[in-house]
Amino acid sequence: MAKVVAVVASTHHPFYYRASTATGADRPPFADEWTSKILAFRETLTRANPDVLVMVGSDHFHQLWLDNMPQFLVGKAPFYDANWYNEEREFGLPRMLLRGQEDLSSYILREGLDAGFDLAFSNELRIDHSITCPIITLRPEADLPIVPIYTNIFAPPLPRPKRFVQLGQTIRELVESWPSDLRVAVIGTGHLSLELGGPRQFGPHGPDPEFDRRAVDWIASGDLDGCLSEVTLDSLHAPGNATHGFMDFMLMMGVAGAGAKADYVDSLDLFHTMEAYFTWYPNGAPAA
Amino acid sequence: MSRYLIDKFLYTVDRDPDLVERYRDDPVGTVTWWEAERANAVLNCHTGEASTWLRFDDAERAALSTHDYVKLFELGAHPFLTLTLFIAMFERDHAEPLAFQKQYAARLAHFDLPYPDIAT
Numbered sequence: 001m002a003k004v005v006a007v008v009a010s011t012h013h014p015f016y017y018r019a020s021t022a023t024g025a026d027r028p029p030f031a032d033e034w035t036s037k038i039l040a041f042r043e044t045l046t047r048a049n050p051d052v053l054v055m056v057g058s059d060h061f062h063q064l065w066l067d068n069m070p071q072f073l074v075g076k077a078p079f080y081d082a083n084w085y086n087e088e089r090e091f092g093l094p095r096m097l098l099r100g101q102e103d104l105s106s107y108i109l110r111e112g113l114d115a116g117f118d119l120a121f122s123n124e125l126r127i128d129h130s131i132t133c134p135i136i137t138l139r140p141e142a143d144l145p146i147v148p149i150y151t152n153i154f155a156p157p158l159p160r161p162k163r164f165v166q167l168g169q170t171i172r173e174l175v176e177s178w179p180s181d182l183r184v185a186v187i188g189t190g191h192l193s194l195e196l197g198g199p200r201q202f203g204p205h206g207p208d209p210e211f212d213r214r215a216v217d218w219i220a221s222g223d224l225d226g227c228l229s230e231v232t233l234d235s236l237h238a239p240g241n242a243t244h245g246f247m248d249f250m251l252m253m254g255v256a257g258a259g260a261k262a263d264y265v266d267s268l269d270l271f272h273t274m275e276a277y278f279t280w281y282p283n284g285a286p287a288a
Numbered sequence: 289m290s291r292y293l294i295d296k297f298l299y300t301v302d303r304d305p306d307l308v309e310r311y312r313d314d315p316v317g318t319v320t321w322w323e324a325e326r327a328n329a330v331l332n333c334h335t336g337e338a339s340t341w342l343r344f345d346d347a348e349r350a351a352l353s354t355h356d357y358v359k360l361f362e363l364g365a366h367p368f369l370t371l372t373l374f375i376a377m378f379e380r381d382h383a384e385p386l387a388f389q390k391q392y393a394a395r396l397a398h399f400d401l402p403y404p405d406i407a408t
Contacts, residue, residue, distance in 0.1 A: 061299055061369060066292055066408050068332050086302055089376055154368070156407040197367025198403060199396035202389040241367055241403055271386075 002104075002178040005185055006048035007280040009219065009252035010041070011273065012057065012133035012189035014091040030270060037268050037277065038137045044264045044279035045138045047286045048185055052101045053139065054108075054147045054175065056168075056188030056251060057130030058154055063122075070120030071159050072167060074112070075127070075148035076105035082127045082135075096132055101145035104178055108147060111174045117167060125150075134189050151251065153190070153244045161231050164247040165224060168254025172282075186255050190248030192216070192274045193239035200240055202272050208239035212274040215246060216267055219278055222260040224253050256280040291364045292408040293342050297322055297352060298360075298369035300331070302376065312377040319344075319353045358395050364404040 016038065019031045062084045064070065082096040105121075112119045127148050135142050149171070152158055168188075175184050192215050193208035200207040218227040227250060236243045256262070264279035297319070301307045311318040328339040344352070351359035355377075360370050371392070379388045 061366070065299065065331055066295060067330065084303075085305065086372060086376065089305075090372065155366070197361065197369075197371035197392075199393050199399050201371070201393045202386050203393075237402060 002052075002175055002180040002182050002184050004172060004175050004255075004282050005050050005183045005286070006045055007172075007252065007256045007282060008045055008134070008138065008185060008187040009249055009256075009278045010134060010137070010187075010189050011191060011275045011277075012130050013270070013273065013275055014087065014093065014129045014133060016133065017094070017136050018092040030268075034268060034270070034275070037266055037275075041264070041266060041277040041279070042138050042140075045185060045187070047288065048281065049183060049286065050144060050185035051182040052104060052147070052184045053144050054104070054149065054171065054184060054186045055127075055131045055134065056149045056151065056171075056186070056248060057127070057134075058152065058190075058245065058248060059150050060128055060130065060154065062128045063126055064150065064152075066155060069152060069155050070150070071152045072117060073120040073122055073125075073150040074105055074109050075100065075122050075125040075146075075150075076102055076109060077123050077125055078102060080125055080127050080146065080148060082132045084126065084128055087129050091129065093129055093132065096135070096142055098127070098135065098142055099145040101147050103180070104175070104182075104184070105147045107178050108149075108171070108174050111177070112170060115170050115174070117170060130189055134187050138187065151248055153247050158233060158244060158247070160233055161247050161250050162228060164251040165228065165254035168251035169257075171251075172255045172257065186252070188248050188252040188255070190250075190252070191242060191245030192249075192276055194242040194245060194273050195240035196242040198241045204271055205269055206240070206272065206274045208243075209269075209274070211239035211243070212267075212276075215249070216265070216274075216276055219249055219253060219276070220262045220265040222253060222256060222258060222262070224250075224258040227253065252278075257282070290342065290344060290348060291366075291406065293327060293344055294348050294352065294360065294363060294365045295369055295408060296327070296331075296342075298365060298373050300326060302369065302373040308373065308376050311373075315355050316353045319349060323349070357392065361396055361399065362404055364406045366406050
């Protein structure tokens with residue numbers, strides 16, 4: 001059976017690419033520290049030596065639209081073009097092309113349906129920065145085949161937090177029952193407190209540093225019970241109007257498992273939002 | 289009340305570089321044209337198929353026609369769509385990085401939780 005060699009969760013900050021590649025007067029003062037943290041985070045994935053990446057993210061009204069909106073969608077395609085015109089325009093993100101791992105996509109779809117998740121699928125999916133940001137930060141060679149999984153954290157009505165956790169638990173079970181010798185990393189990105197298009201946006205820190213502190217504690221300690229006891233669809237409005245993206249972190253806590261302490265934890269307090277980086281090694285940490 | 293149609297306008301304009309410029313330069317004309325010619329296009333469908341019933345109400349048409357993003361927030365337009373399109377149109381007019389985004393936040397400062405509902 002396939003082995004989950006790493007579970008990786010992070011924020012997906014679309015400005016990282018531009019900040020880290022800027023030079024001279026264009027380079028922001030926080031770029032060096034940010035890049036240094038990303039290189040250390042990247043090493044946690046490199047050390048796990050994965051063959052396949054399951055990538056959990058959320059489309060930002062690019063291909064998925066309100067006339068036909070899935071709650072959870074699995075890509076099944078041989079290739080995925082990536083990044084969109086408005087992401088080039090606003091963030092300077094490059095166009096990319098990623099290979100797909102269709103066998104694992106098929107397996108997750110079939111077994112996921114049988115496990116009680118009515119997963120939507122796409123045979124022609126152009127992915128966006130929720131998936132390409134972690135490719136850029138964690139695997140900039142973009143050389144490994146992926147299985148993209150999209151969640152709806154964006155267009156209400158949304159699934160409840162518990163459902164995200166359950167899907168994460170199911171993804172873990174499905175990957176570990178996939179008849180394959182391949183080494184799989186499950187990578188997912190979400191948000192801590194975040195405000196977009198509201199009065200608390202683009203402040204000197206994230207809109208709710210106290211929520212961020214508690215969220216990092218929940219994730220780092222694998223405290224699913226504590227997190228689920230406090231986080232609801234309603235409560236997530238308080239830390240910022242885009243904070244429902246935190247449910248993708250909860251999904252990743254489900255992948256990692258209840259009580260699983262992260263093997264690697266880091267964060268970076270930036271303007272607008274806090275960055276956070278977590279890696280678990282379910283089968284033990286690889287040799288340095 | 290057609291939050292969906294406001295969002296559809298923001299979504300379709302934001303994804304077309306020519307439309308972004310056209311809406312920046314001529315908001316009244318662009319909204320009028322779009323409501324007449326594009327509002328009923330079924331997006332994820334064969335081209336040429338259309339709905340028959342979608343139109344703005346007066347407040348929605350006025351907010352879009354005046355670039356009034358504060359009113360759009362009040363009406364429950366999806367804040368991500370509004371922000372993304374308005375950055376594309378107006379960030380260029382500000383010399384300092386993030387100046388437009390901060391001004392945008394300041395103009396919304398009178399809103400308290402709960403914010404206007406964005407469900408469609």
